[in-house]
Amino acid sequence: MRTMQRIEFFNYPVSEQQPDLLWGIRIDGTDLRVHAADATRELWRQESAERSPAEEERFLLLQHDGLPDWGIADAGRHFLGAPAPDFADSATGSTPVLGCSCGVWSCWPLRTVITVTPETVTWSSFRQPFRKEWGELPMGPYVFDRPAYETALAEPVRFAEDPLVVPAGTPR
Structure with missing residues (x-):
C-alpha cells in the first residue's frame, strides 16, 4: 500500500495594508514554498552564485x-485540477499551485498535474514554465486521500499573516 501525504490548505492576507486573501499549502506539515525552494536550489545555483547563503x-x-x-x-475546482481558464494550461494539463511573490501569480507560477480518482488526489510533474530547461522538478509525486483532501480544501485554516518561517538573519 502506498503511503499517502497529508495536505493542509490555508488562507492568509497579502499584507497588513492589503487584506485580500492568498491560498497557501502545506504537505506533511511543510509549506509548499519550502518544498519548491529545496527542489530549485541547485538549479538556481547554476544560474547565479553571487548571493550570500542568507540572501540565497x-x-x-x-x-x-x-x-x-x-x-x-x-478553489474546489481549481485544486481538483479544473482551474478557471486564466489558470489552465491545456498543453500540459497542469494547474498552478503557487504564484509569484510579486503579486502577479502568472509571473512565476509553480505548476503541477493534478490527477483525481475516487480514492486519491495526486500532484505530479511539478514544473516552472519559465525555465523549460529545468524540466520536471524533483518534487513529489504527492498522493493524498481524496476525502481528507476535500475536507482540508473545504475548511482552510485562516492565518492573520503569512505563516512561512524565514530563517533568522534572512530579512523578509
Whole structure:
C-alpha cells in the first residue's frame, strides 16, 4: 500500500495594508514554498552564485507566494485540477499551485498535474514554465486521500499573516 501525504490548505492576507486573501499549502506539515525552494536550489545555483547563503535562502523561500483567492474563483475546482481558464494550461494539463511573490501569480507560477480518482488526489510533474530547461522538478509525486483532501480544501485554516518561517538573519 502506498503511503499517502497529508495536505493542509490555508488562507492568509497579502499584507497588513492589503487584506485580500492568498491560498497557501502545506504537505506533511511543510509549506509548499519550502518544498519548491529545496527542489530549485541547485538549479538556481547554476544560474547565479553571487548571493550570500542568507540572501540565497531568502530568495528561494520567497520566489513564490500563495495564489490569489479573488483570481481562483472556485478553489474546489481549481485544486481538483479544473482551474478557471486564466489558470489552465491545456498543453500540459497542469494547474498552478503557487504564484509569484510579486503579486502577479502568472509571473512565476509553480505548476503541477493534478490527477483525481475516487480514492486519491495526486500532484505530479511539478514544473516552472519559465525555465523549460529545468524540466520536471524533483518534487513529489504527492498522493493524498481524496476525502481528507476535500475536507482540508473545504475548511482552510485562516492565518492573520503569512505563516512561512524565514530563517533568522534572512530579512523578509
